[in-house]
Amino acid sequence: MPTEVILPKVDMDMATGRISRWFVEEGAAVKKGDVLFEIETDKAAMEIDAPASGTxxxxxxxEGVDIPVGEAVAWIYAEGETPAKADAAPIPAVPSVPGPAAPPAPAANGAAPAVSASQIEPVGSEPVAGIRATPLARRLARQRNVDLAALDGTGPKGRVQAKDVERAATVAAEARERAPAVVPAAGHTPARGDVEVRARAVGQATAPITRQSSAASTWLRQGEGTPLVLIHGFGSETASWRPLLTAFDRAMPILSIDLPGHGAAVDLPAGGFDDLVAHVESELAAQNIGVAHLAGHSLGGAAAAAVAAGVAVEARSLLLIAPAGLGPEINTGFTEGFAAAHDETALRTWMRELVADPAVLSDGFVNATLRARADGRLPAAQTRLGPLLFSQATQRFSVRGLFERLAMPVKVIAGGADRIIPSRHVQGLPGHVGVHLFAGLGHMPQLEAREAVARLLAEIVR
Structure with a gap:
C-alpha cells in the first residue's frame, strides 16, 4: 500500500497549517528522510521529511492554503506500485504513518521544545497582528529575527516583502560588525599561523546562549551543554548538514552558520578568507557562545580551524571534513562552474563532481539546491566571492600552520577519491591530529558515509 504523507502537528494548539513550499515535484523519486515540504504556522516554519522511499x-x-492537521497532502508509492488517478486519492487499509503526536513540552527555562534531527527548530518571533506582510516575508523575519512592525513595506498598500526583511537583516548585520570589540581576557593571546585570526566580542563564557536565529545562523537542534557549531563549504548552506544530523543522535544544541554569499547570508559581502573567519566569530558573539565544539566542511573546515586557533571562542573539539587550507591545489574549474550554475543540467553536472557515487545525490537534495539558486542571487554572490578565495587552481589562503597550536581534540576526514581538493593535503599534519582517510569517498564524506562520519564526530564531542 502507498505511504500517506500527512500534515503534522507542530504546535500544541495547532488545528491547521500551511505548506509554504514544496521541495519535490509530483512524480519525482524520493528517499526516506528527503525534505518534502516546508510547513508554516503562526509560530513555526519547519521542513518535513519523507516517511518512506518511492515516488x-x-x-x-x-501551497499557501490552510490544511487541517492530520490530512493527507500526498502519497509515496513504493517500487512496483501504480499511483492512483489524480481524482481518486488512495485510501490505505491501514495507516502508513502514525497520527500526529503532541509536541514535547517546553523546557523549564522557557526555550522552544526540541524537535527531531530531521526538522529545523522554529525560531524567531510570532507574526504581529495587523502587519501586512507576505508569507515569505514573515518566514524570513522569524528566521532572521527581524521585527516586521519596524519595517516600511515596499509592496502594494505598504505590504512588507521578502526583500524588505533581507535589507533590514543586512543593515543589522553590518551594525554588529561595526560594534567595538571586547578586549580579550588576561592570559589569552591570539594564535597566529598562516592566517591572522581576529578576536571578536563574545561576552562572558557564562552568559546565556541566545537561542534565536540571526541574519546568518540557525539553531538546528536544541539541547543542554556545550553547543556544536557547523560551518558549510563553498557553494553550500545550512541545509547541507541535514543528512549527517539524521545519523548524529547526541542531545546537544547545534548551531549552523551560513557564510557570506551563501544561504541566509547571500547578501552579506566578504573580501576574502579573513572576512569569513570574522563573520563566524561575529555570529558566535551574537549568540553569546564562548565555548563550543566546531565542525566544518571544505571552506568551512578552514574557517573552523582558524576560529579554533583564535580567542573568540574556546573550542572543545574540532572536526574537519575535506578541509580547504591545507595545501595549494584546488579544482577551480569546479568552484567557478558550480558558482555560476543555476539551471538543472549544469547544477547536476557539477554536483556529481562532489561525490564518488552520484547515486547518493537524491532528487530531493538536487532539487532543493536548484530552487535555492533559481533567482540568481546565490550564483552572482558566489561568482564574486570565488576568485577572492581560489584562482588559477590555487587556494589563496592557508591554515596549515595553525595545527601545531591546536590543543583540543582534532579529527580530519578526507575522501581518497576527492576531485575538488587532493586528499594528500591531509598528510603530514601534527601527530596529535587524528586523520581518517576513506579510500572510496569523494569531497562529501558527510553525505556519502554519514554514519561513519557521525561516529567520528561523536567520539570527540563529549
Missing part, C-alpha cells in the same frame, strides 16, 4: 504522487496539499 511522490497525488499531491493534494497546495
Amino acid at each position: 511522490l504522487a497525488n499531491v493534494t496539499g497546495r
Whole structure:
C-alpha cells in the first residue's frame, strides 16, 4: 500500500497549517528522510521529511492554503506500485504513518521544545497582528529575527516583502560588525599561523546562549551543554548538514552558520578568507557562545580551524571534513562552474563532481539546491566571492600552520577519491591530529558515509 504523507502537528494548539513550499515535484523519486515540504504556522516554519522511499504522487496539499492537521497532502508509492488517478486519492487499509503526536513540552527555562534531527527548530518571533506582510516575508523575519512592525513595506498598500526583511537583516548585520570589540581576557593571546585570526566580542563564557536565529545562523537542534557549531563549504548552506544530523543522535544544541554569499547570508559581502573567519566569530558573539565544539566542511573546515586557533571562542573539539587550507591545489574549474550554475543540467553536472557515487545525490537534495539558486542571487554572490578565495587552481589562503597550536581534540576526514581538493593535503599534519582517510569517498564524506562520519564526530564531542 502507498505511504500517506500527512500534515503534522507542530504546535500544541495547532488545528491547521500551511505548506509554504514544496521541495519535490509530483512524480519525482524520493528517499526516506528527503525534505518534502516546508510547513508554516503562526509560530513555526519547519521542513518535513519523507516517511518512506518511492515516488511522490497525488499531491493534494497546495501551497499557501490552510490544511487541517492530520490530512493527507500526498502519497509515496513504493517500487512496483501504480499511483492512483489524480481524482481518486488512495485510501490505505491501514495507516502508513502514525497520527500526529503532541509536541514535547517546553523546557523549564522557557526555550522552544526540541524537535527531531530531521526538522529545523522554529525560531524567531510570532507574526504581529495587523502587519501586512507576505508569507515569505514573515518566514524570513522569524528566521532572521527581524521585527516586521519596524519595517516600511515596499509592496502594494505598504505590504512588507521578502526583500524588505533581507535589507533590514543586512543593515543589522553590518551594525554588529561595526560594534567595538571586547578586549580579550588576561592570559589569552591570539594564535597566529598562516592566517591572522581576529578576536571578536563574545561576552562572558557564562552568559546565556541566545537561542534565536540571526541574519546568518540557525539553531538546528536544541539541547543542554556545550553547543556544536557547523560551518558549510563553498557553494553550500545550512541545509547541507541535514543528512549527517539524521545519523548524529547526541542531545546537544547545534548551531549552523551560513557564510557570506551563501544561504541566509547571500547578501552579506566578504573580501576574502579573513572576512569569513570574522563573520563566524561575529555570529558566535551574537549568540553569546564562548565555548563550543566546531565542525566544518571544505571552506568551512578552514574557517573552523582558524576560529579554533583564535580567542573568540574556546573550542572543545574540532572536526574537519575535506578541509580547504591545507595545501595549494584546488579544482577551480569546479568552484567557478558550480558558482555560476543555476539551471538543472549544469547544477547536476557539477554536483556529481562532489561525490564518488552520484547515486547518493537524491532528487530531493538536487532539487532543493536548484530552487535555492533559481533567482540568481546565490550564483552572482558566489561568482564574486570565488576568485577572492581560489584562482588559477590555487587556494589563496592557508591554515596549515595553525595545527601545531591546536590543543583540543582534532579529527580530519578526507575522501581518497576527492576531485575538488587532493586528499594528500591531509598528510603530514601534527601527530596529535587524528586523520581518517576513506579510500572510496569523494569531497562529501558527510553525505556519502554519514554514519561513519557521525561516529567520528561523536567520539570527540563529549
